[in-house]
Amino acid sequence: MADLATIALTAAGLFFFVAGTVGLIRFPDTFTRLHALTKADNLGLGFIALGIALQAETWAQVARLGLIWALALLAAGAMAQLVARTALEREDAE
Amino acid sequence: MTLWLTFVALGVLASLAGALWRVWRGPREADRMMAAQLVGTGGVGLLVVLAPLQDWAALDVALVLALLAALAAVGFVKARSDDGAGDPEEAPPTPEMMRPRQTRHDPRGRHG
Amino acid sequence: MSLALDLALCALILGVALATVAGSGLFRAIVFFIVYGLLVAVGWVRLGAIDVALAEAAIGAGLTGVLLLAAHGRLRRLGTARDASHGAHLLSALAGAALAAALAWAWFVLPLPERPGPELAAAMPRAGVENPVTAVLLNFRAWDTLLESIVLLAALIGLWMLTRERDWSGRLGLPQHSRAGGVLASFGRVLPPVGLLIGVWLVWAGADRHGGAFQGGTVLAAVGLVAAMAGLVRPPRIGARLWHVALMIGPAVFVLAGLAGAILAGEFLTLPPPIAKPAILTIEIALTASIAATLAFLVLGPPEEGRAP
16 A cells, blocks of 8 residues: 555656656747756656655654755755846846 | 565666756756756655665665755855856846747747 | 666767767867766675765766866866867877777786685684775785875965965965855755765775775865855965964875874784774774865865956
8 A cells, every 4th residue: 555655646746847847948948947956856856755655664764754844845946036036137148 | 575676676767868968958047046956856766765675774875965955056046146146036037038038839848 | 687787888888989089179078077987986885885886976977077177168268168179189099099009008918916815704704893894905005095194285285376475375276156045055055964974884885895085075175166166165275274274184194094003003003903993993984074175275276366256
């Protein structure tokens, strides 16, 4: 049962990871690409962390998975805002 | 289970490789930085999947990577500011910045 | 399937390494180098070397990126951020190839080292700690680690010697600032407490499992840098006495423990079993403080006058 849930959750996670990459490659400009990156990828990481948490042997591992996801969300949120603002202020097309 | 998780790890690795194309292609520095961030998130995901496959200690490496994931981006926005020590949010947005951008839809994303 | 994963990872690492050195554009090379550090950390995990992976994740994917991006930003402000000439490229390519060839030659010519497995396992009960990596670094081969910690300090002194006369009494690095209550300031407030916890835990856990002074110290340096870059903590001046203590305490405690070993066991840096565990833990804590301060100061750079915002 737990194994089936892990397979379903990690499959969903992988789907969002691939979707994020497709978005990063195919979206037309810097600002739309930010969406692909911050939303899809962190959703993917969340699903994968949840799926792996079902395989964990101790609660400490589950807590670590939760902390990893929280830190990834924090990093992505801060990074998206700051990099987007820098990109708005500067035109640096090479 | 091992087979499936290895497949997921390969899939995450493939999506990470796709992001490398954007690091190469750019065109803007922000695009390359964002793609590096995606590789970072992908690397964390990969390590999370490797944990049950190989060694749960991989989670600690994932934890350090996730903690420092935005460090490069912070370094980038700092280095990109006028005096190399600023914050892009310090000046209020100008009307020029807020103007809607004209983006021709180009599915290949050839211009940014 | 597992082999496919390793082959894919190796191919990706080699591809990223090639993209770092082969492409044009400094900025692209820097971003590829950051990605390279990240993938190498995953590679170390695949090899089962968690201690090395932790260090690579913190240094390669963390501190080095900030250092290179800051250097690139400075080159741009000076108006010199362009690719080197073809001659310089050729020269560095030749130097790199020569180094790679020399390493490959050494690999094939020297006899493969015998795995230290049996001897190390026999010696482990005397080590005082459970983590064999920590046992080798701080007990059996303590000389190497002591000298490395002094090298790090020497590097910082060398960097400080580059300070201009008029900046000497200023604070380290550029004067950092950010919008009060903005995203950068908030991020700089949230991250360091979590990083402090993780850094201290890595040192503490390093005695019996993976982790240790270098990994923990690097994480502490990184989150300290985040707080400094967010303009929340002001870096010290070169003359700040308290920070001299932090820089010196690691090597100093190391030497003191070595002298204690000389008195108790008759040989410098030999830690006899009764004092091994407390001595190693004390050295680790002191080294962590020194490594964290030294790395953070190295990345901040010498004092510099910034332009007012």
